[in-house]
Amino acid sequence: MWNVNHCCWAMVVMLSSTYSWAFVTEKTAVFLSPKIEIGAGKSSNKLYYDVDFPRGHIALKSFNAEIVDEKGNSVPLYEAYLHHWIVMKYHQPKNATKTNPGIEIVQNSGLCQYNTLPYYFGVGSETRGVETHIPDPYGIEAGNPPKGYDEKWVINVHAIDTRGVQDKIGCIECRCDLFNITKDSDGKPLSPSYHGGLTCCPDESQCLLKKGFKPQNRTLYLKYTVKWVTWEHYILPLRVYVLDVTDVVKNNTHNCLVEYDVLPCKYGGKCVDVRRTKLPMNKGGYVIYGVAHEHVGGTGSTLYGQDGRVICNSLPKYGNGSEAGNEKGYLVGMTTCYPRPGSIKISNGEVLTLEVDYSNTKLHSGVMGLFYLLVADDLPHHKN
Known part of the structure; x- marks a missing residue:
């Protein structure tokens, strides 16, 4: 079993490969999210603030992720469906306190309204089969916050444990009847035309299990691999x-x-x-x-x-x-x-x-x- 300390464990592997352009060395780090404690049929949809992330003024070159178990094994989608993971950047005053955190999400370039889809990286079940590497000499700039602020990162992971459920596709499509959800987050009744979606599979909600199935809890992680280079004047943002x-x-x-x-x-x-x-x-x-x-x-x-x-x-x-x-x-x-x-x-x-x-x-x-x-x-x- 991996040695996991506190809420988060990080394994950093520093690799290097020399680019032809200006002899830039690409670095790689592999991290784990905080523990995702989940049971059969359960939905976990949490925000993890101040996660491990490369520091300094850098150009991000790729971001890949997958769900793994405590031994580091890849977990298939028919056991733990990865609805989505998204990575967002935020700035926080250096003098922030717990009572006044002052968190400001740094929006991407759009196009949605404020605080809707503001992420810099993110996918879903396709995560193992998507190429994310950014070609040279381009990169996504990070680590250059305004004076008086720290730059940090928050990850949202939405996983649905489908072990023992009656209807796997229905559960991953967040059908309201399977999760027994009839009201929205404000307590208002859902429209009869709303068949399913994020409203019906909130954090800690339960999808219908087969009769007699004994749910067992397990611990999962989002394993994410980040590649970057040190920011230089010739990198194009x-x-x-x-x-x-x-x-x-x-x-x-x-x-x-x-x-x-x-x-x-x-x-x-x-x-x-x-x-x-x-x-x-x-x-x-x-x-x-x-x-x-x-x-x-x-x-x-x-x-x-x-x-x-x-x-x-x-x-x-x-x-x-x-x-x-x-x-x-x-x-x-x-x-x-x-x-x-x-x-x-x-x-x-x-x-x-x-x-x-x-x-x-x-x-x-x-x-x-x-x-x-x-x-x-x-x-x-x-x-x-």
Whole structure:
């Protein structure tokens, strides 16, 4: 068993590889989140503040994560479903106290309303099958807070233990009837049209177990691997965008709902639910990386420019085995886009179209249609 001290354990492995560009040494660290104590059928959806993270003024190059047990073994999705993990940055006054923590979440570049999808890294069940490495000479800047502040990081991990449940897919789609949730967090009755979603699988909620199944508690962790380089003047900073297909923009006001239901089609057969939204990009730039986030049932997502050109098409991969990372029937990966440098540029004020497709041969509740985009102001030879 791993030696876990207090709320958090960190194993740091310093690796190095010499880049051709300016002999930059990339560093790697492997950390564990605080303990995730969870029982069969339980949902754990907690925020972990001030987690272990590389320090100093750095350029983040990648962030990968997965759920592991106490022995460090990868846990398959059919035992512990990783609904999502997200990593957010915050600033805190150096003179902060417990009674006055003064935490200020540092938003990404948008596009959602304040404090909605503000993360810098984050995915879900596809986490083991998504490439996240940022090409040189780009990076996400970190460790340069305003004077008088410390920069820290918070991780939100939402895991659902599906051992012994009556309906695994229903549990991971947070069906309200399976979690016996009838009211929202304010105590108001849920709408009959709300079949499931985040409201119905809050922290410590219980999904319906098979009769006679004896629940057993277990301890899990989010194991996350961070790669970075020391910040240098020749590194080009990236802006992080998280686009949401539920975002309906009115009068320049965004309204990201984060999730939605895919209702079953009436006629059966090969039915596809197609959602689209138009999103104005006040500030454009060069697209360096893109990837979509979907749930089970997702069949792909495409981001289009105002002229109809494809900026990025991201497709899901479904597992066909039993090992972690290839679980049959689960969405275990998403394809990514790494455009040739300078080939995809978004203009200032350009209106993008986000399209998200799901199979709707049956009901899917609480699905997401997000698109993660990294954008640069400059190309290497254009930097001032």
